[in-house]
Amino acid sequence: MASLSNSVKLKYIKLGYQYLVNHILTVFLIPILMGFLIKILSLGPDQIYEIGSSLHFDLLQFLGSSLMIIFFATVYFMSKPRSVYLVDYACFKPPASYRVPHATLLEHLRLSNKDNPEIVEFQRRILQRSGLGDGTCLAPANLYIPPTPSLEASRAEAELILFSVIDDLLKKTGTKTKDIDILIVNCSVVSPTPSLSAMVINKYKLRSNIKSFNLSGMGCSASLISIDLARDLLQVHPNSCAIVVSTEITTLNYYSGNERSMVLTNCLFRMGGAAILCPTKSRQESIQIPITPSCQNSQGADDKAYRCIYEQEDTQGIQGVSLSKDLMLIAGEALKSNITTIGPLVLPASEQLLFLFTLIGQKILKLKWKPYTPDFKQAFEHFCIHAGGRGVIDELQKKLQLSDKDVEASRMTLHRFGNTSSSSIWYEMNYIESKGRMKKGDRIWQIAFGSGFKCNSAVWKCNRTITTPTDGPWLDCIGRYPVSTSQVLDL
Numbered sequence: 001m002a003s004l005s006n007s008v009k010l011k012y013i014k015l016g017y018q019y020l021v022n023h024i025l026t027v028f029l030i031p032i033l034m035g036f037l038i039k040i041l042s043l044g045p046d047q048i049y050e051i052g053s054s055l056h057f058d059l060l061q062f063l064g065s066s067l068m069i070i071f072f073a074t075v076y077f078m079s080k081p082r083s084v085y086l087v088d089y090a091c092f093k094p095p096a097s098y099r100v101p102h103a104t105l106l107e108h109l110r111l112s113n114k115d116n117p118e119i120v121e122f123q124r125r126i127l128q129r130s131g132l133g134d135g136t137c138l139a140p141a142n143l144y145i146p147p148t149p150s151l152e153a154s155r156a157e158a159e160l161i162l163f164s165v166i167d168d169l170l171k172k173t174g175t176k177t178k179d180i181d182i183l184i185v186n187c188s189v190v191s192p193t194p195s196l197s198a199m200v201i202n203k204y205k206l207r208s209n210i211k212s213f214n215l216s217g218m219g220c221s222a223s224l225i226s227i228d229l230a231r232d233l234l235q236v237h238p239n240s241c242a243i244v245v246s247t248e249i250t251t252l253n254y255y256s257g258n259e260r261s262m263v264l265t266n267c268l269f270r271m272g273g274a275a276i277l278c279p280t281k282s283r284q285e286s287i288q289i290p291i292t293p294s295c296q297n298s299q300g301a302d303d304k305a306y307r308c309i310y311e312q313e314d315t316q317g318i319q320g321v322s323l324s325k326d327l328m329l330i331a332g333e334a335l336k337s338n339i340t341t342i343g344p345l346v347l348p349a350s351e352q353l354l355f356l357f358t359l360i361g362q363k364i365l366k367l368k369w370k371p372y373t374p375d376f377k378q379a380f381e382h383f384c385i386h387a388g389g390r391g392v393i394d395e396l397q398k399k400l401q402l403s404d405k406d407v408e409a410s411r412m413t414l415h416r417f418g419n420t421s422s423s424s425i426w427y428e429m430n431y432i433e434s435k436g437r438m439k440k441g442d443r444i445w446q447i448a449f450g451s452g453f454k455c456n457s458a459v460w461k462c463n464r465t466i467t468t469p470t471d472g473p474w475l476d477c478i479g480r481y482p483v484s485t486s487q488v489l490d491l
Contacts, residue, residue: 091427122263131414132268136418158196187215223426305334345459380444380459424448434475
């Protein structure tokens, strides 16, 4: 009971400290203004008139000062970055016929690997703890026995995903194809010629002067990199409209070899994609605005970090993506760098002061204090952590000291759709909206990891309370969530 009482007291002490520091100007200014007002009210009309008469103004000085203020204010507002709005986005919902329950996938693996039951057993154990449910989907080419991945099948999957999400986005926002000025498509593993962005231009007959970009090899954080690129382009091309399309093509992502570090992608990655509309002009239906530029932190100079997610051929010449055992350790270091960058931009003064005091105590006073982890729940109401796997979400929840409710969107996205790579953060945002939790003024932190190795994040602020969507990938299943994903599945 004594420890409980002490913890409650500490909680209220911290709340009082946070309120005092975060509202320090208000706390000090209100007494000063009240004292000034009382002093004015105590003066008589004659005294006030005498004070006013004693003030002398030089007209030329007054005009000069006014012009200087107007000039500097104009320079400030003209040099200020333009706001980039998120009008809306659309997420791909795969056809029900593409669904791959665990039992189906395991039977497929057994039939495809009759000569190597050990690799099947290894993948079964991974699936048991993966956090994925029975509703995830794979491209049809990967479910043939044996699998038949090909460039033609990859193009077919790309067309299905890209065209579906763009069609949905254009319909939801009422945007015409002639109004699209900038197109950015990101897909990490598949990069055909002509590019995926050229495929979109050809399909929708977009303008000949459109600014088109195709990003590949950027991993699961590519959507935030694309958003950052769109933001920079919109700064130099005002009154423009950008569409970002994020996906990962699973057809060529399937690995049919026997290397344990390379079969992990079979167990985690699934079909998915998202399209996002970002203009510089504010529109009535705009739902989000960015608080800060996207924060990018790359660990690529380190050899281990560079190779921890690496596309290569195994000893038999079979191509796949290898995931290193050091992945979680490297992700933790990348997250630490990202927090250091984004913290001063978003954290309230109370958290920054605590972090500074702890740093001074450790580095200068040589005190054996534990490193202070800022309370990011003071800065954000919602967290969209890349659904890279159960281990990734567990690690970030632990490092950021988040509650189960904070990471619910990430866990449920992993369970329902699997690791959809760069688009997963948009499924998570849609989950929050589908639950009716997105309110006006709420702040959202999107954070993702990618090959290279990099950690990227973006911060958005909600312009208006979002009504529960009447469409989207969660429409037919949101009532069943959340579900428990902590148990080991019996497969």
